[in-house]
Amino acid sequence: MSKVVYNFSAGPSVLPKQATEAAAAAIADYANTGIGILEMSHRSKPIEGMVAETESLLRELLSIPSGYEILFLGGGASLQFCMAPINLLAQDASADYTDTGVWAAKAIKEAKRFGKVNVISSSKNSVYDHIPKDFKQTDGATYLHITSNNTIYGTQWKEFPTANTYLVSDMSSDILSRPIDVSKFGLIYAGAQKNMGPAGVATVIVRSDILGKAGREIPTMLDYQTHIPEHSMFNTPPVFSIFVMNQVLHWLKNLGGVSAMEKINAKKSGLLYDALDSSKLFKGTAAKEDRSTMNIPFVFHSSVVPTDKKDALEKDFLTGAKEKGLEQLKGHRSVGGFRASIYNAMPIEGVEQLVSYLCDFEKKII
Numbered sequence: 001m002s003k004v005v006y007n008f009s010a011g012p013s014v015l016p017k018q019a020t021e022a023a024a025a026a027i028a029d030y031a032n033t034g035i036g037i038l039e040m041s042h043r044s045k046p047i048e049g050m051v052a053e054t055e056s057l058l059r060e061l062l063s064i065p066s067g068y069e070i071l072f073l074g075g076g077a078s079l080q081f082c083m084a085p086i087n088l089l090a091q092d093a094s095a096d097y098t099d100t101g102v103w104a105a106k107a108i109k110e111a112k113r114f115g116k117v118n119v120i121s122s123s124k125n126s127v128y129d130h131i132p133k134d135f136k137q138t139d140g141a142t143y144l145h146i147t148s149n150n151t152i153y154g155t156q157w158k159e160f161p162t163a164n165t166y167l168v169s170d171m172s173s174d175i176l177s178r179p180i181d182v183s184k185f186g187l188i189y190a191g192a193q194k195n196m197g198p199a200g201v202a203t204v205i206v207r208s209d210i211l212g213k214a215g216r217e218i219p220t221m222l223d224y225q226t227h228i229p230e231h232s233m234f235n236t237p238p239v240f241s242i243f244v245m246n247q248v249l250h251w252l253k254n255l256g257g258v259s260a261m262e263k264i265n266a267k268k269s270g271l272l273y274d275a276l277d278s279s280k281l282f283k284g285t286a287a288k289e290d291r292s293t294m295n296i297p298f299v300f301h302s303s304v305v306p307t308d309k310k311d312a313l314e315k316d317f318l319t320g321a322k323e324k325g326l327e328q329l330k331g332h333r334s335v336g337g338f339r340a341s342i343y344n345a346m347p348i349e350g351v352e353q354l355v356s357y358l359c360d361f362e363k364k365i366i
């Protein structure tokens with residue numbers, strides 16, 4: 001039997017086994033057609049049906065009201081950094097943005113190409129260790145953009161702000177981790193490769209009445225209104241990625257949906273945060289009230305590990321973790337230390353093993 005491995009990667013990240021097994025089988029023969037899914041036309045009945053089912057599963061799981069369209073597009077979340085303002089923001093209008101991390105900053109940079117951007121709050125000066133919630137929205141701003149979960153820094157909006165108009169959110173790293181009130185949002189976008197499936201597809205949930213108002217010529221492929229009547233089939237969509245997402249959504253539904261998932265995520269993250277809070281060697285880096293249930297960065301206490309010993313001890317920690325099958329725990333370079341990404345598909349046993357390793361390592365050092 002192969003060794004049990006727990007993959008704490010920030011993305012692409014762990015997927016439910018059920019979904020990866022179904023994906024492997026579908027490559028050989030999709031839905032008993034004798035043709036593999038990679039070789040099948042997106043216009044064929046089985047694929048059209050699968051994409052439509054994926055859309056309706058997502059609508060059901062996130063309670064997406066009527067008036068909202070669901071799209072599966074290529075280009076990742078990064079393409080949405082520009083597609084959102086191209087479609088929503090008129091040249092002479094402005095939008096409010098909250099600067100909560102590198103991804104938020106990238107969204108800001110792209111939006112500036114298409115209209116005026118008001119950065120109404122930022123936690124950049126403290127390496128994005130908290131969500132800056134004290135802000136004033138700009139009168140007349142078209143929308144308020146947030147990044148619901150900041151993958152690198154492990155901060156998460158626990159309650160969404162109420163926008164004067166509507167929210168636009170990058171939910172790449174926490175979509176489907178908890179119930180959300182979609183009606184607060186005009187647009188939600190997310191790269192799939194954390195909680196939804198493999199890379200290659202981004203999900204867009206858009207309220208259709210906000211479209212068609214930007215007053216600019218939009219290249220066909222970048223116009224949401226191109227893709228809506230075509231049900232994401234204007235061109236060849238990333239069929240295989242959508243299929244894996246379909247399987248992930250079935251898995252989530254069978255587990256009890258996003259409310260059940262939220263409880264599991266609270267339990268998993270609680271276990272790890274409790275261990276970090278009671279540790280004399282490790283500490284979490286994010287402000288307690290904004291701690292993410294998805295990404296948990298942590299470092300050594302600098303009072304215990306002097307700077308000149310830090311790199312070597314971090315290496316020891318990671319080597320020991322790998323020996324125990326605890327993979328991909330190295331922190332992002334901007335935060336340092338370690339990061340455990342515990343997305344929906346990370347089993348609680350993985351977190352328990354990590355906590356046990358943290359305790360053992362600490363006993364060896366202190």
Ligand SMILES: Cc1ncc(COP(=O)(O)O)c(C=O)c1O
Pocket residue numbers: 011075076077078079103147149150151152170171172173191192
């Ligand atoms: C919050 C967030 N937004 C956007 C991105 C970029 O996503 P993509 O690679 O799909 O463009 C990431 C990737 O990690 C992310 O974590």
